[in-house]
Amino acid sequence: MARPPTDRESAFRLLPAMDELLRAPRAAALCARAPRALVQELAAAELAAWRDDIKAGRLDAAELEARLAAGELFTRLEQRLARELGRGVVRAVNASGVVLNTGLGRAPVHPEAAEAMRVAAESYCVLEVDRWSGERNQRDDYLSDLLRRLTGAEAGIGVNNNAGAVLLLFSTFAQGRSAIVSRGELVEIGGSFRVPNVMERAGAELVEVGTTNRTRLADYASAIDARTGLLIKVHTSNFRVVGFTEEATADELARLGRERGVTSAYDLGSGLWEGDGAPALAPLLGGEPLLLDAVKSGVDVVTFSGDKLLGGPQAGLLVGRRATIAALRKNPLYRALRLDKVALAGLEKTLELLLAGRGAELPARAMLAATANELRPRAEELQRALSALPGLALELVSEGSQPGSGSAPGVLLPTWAVRVRPARGSAGALAARLRAAPVPVFTRVQDDAVLLDPRTLLPGDLERLVDAFRGALAGS
């Protein structure tokens, strides 16, 4: 006589087999909307989750039967598929007020730069050929000239991002040798970019000088020996050391490098450019170093990002002496790190706009420059639009927006925000539903309220935001 099955065994037997599950009308409907293999993959994951619950004793046969009868297996499968189809790089609304929001792609580019990127992506383009002579050339010859005109440096070169620029720098000048860095500047930038780790991967030995809060020029000078390949100053982008502090200036480092025949460099990170037609961001950003000052200091090379305060697509830019840039270009790593045609097209257009005195039009720079007085009517408009929806308590509040991406830490740009408290449910739950909207909306949750900052809204975002709220409230 076979023993009767345990409750757990009965529960396992209730779960449908994959074939049977996929034949059911609700699963068949999903297979009409998405590849069958994908629906099957998600169904397998859902069944596995139910099996885990049975195994762990969280789900008994009676409960399982009730859930199956209610169609819950299919409801969950539909949810899984909806999530899967909303994955990837899709448009989002940034209502967080964090301008260079790394999670949301940092600087949105100017529409003309976006158009140049679209054209480069969908057509052939003049990339590594001189259209007048028909001869091959370097893909960033023109970029080099734009960077020269913009910064006053002799030449420039572009790579995939600033982390790549710094890697190329260490690899070119300090591989098998050493690089001297201040202890106060051994920074970690978000996303696990640590200066000492990058140096190690580039095969450079790290020589630390000074202390966390004070490093003098003499510290660098006495550390230079026959192995020294690079003197580098790193902008401590995302933190500030305050109080009893001292650091060598870029000018001093440049002079020391020249005297001792060692290459000098300044990793600027944000790359704040100030010039004709650009809004004066420096006074707003609390002493963020300027690109033009860094170049003028005389260091051999300056590195910075394309998608931070410059306001362009993702890129790492190196500008400096012609011979220094030529050495970087000869490094085989350059070939591995070079810019793709789409980013290059967007970057060229961004630099052209800056050179044409149209820097104020670059979205990230315009957002940073917006004053509280300019933002107030936009916050009011947002409040009015949301007041048409039921179940929300709305309030206009004086707030601060963050520049983001480690630019100007501790700086808050005065803004007006709309504080939203839902009549039902928590602010966190509302924020989660807004992120799940067809066009996801990212907000700030503070003191159990959802905070909407108009500073980072782009044209058309107000309507998208209101749509997301409408959906979120309907589904709550």
Ligand SMILES: *Cc1c(COP(=O)(O)O)cnc(C)c1O
């Ligand atoms: C942001 C930053 C980097 C990394 O730049 P990415 O463009 O993000 O790769 C490197 N150094 C400094 C000082 C930075 O601020």
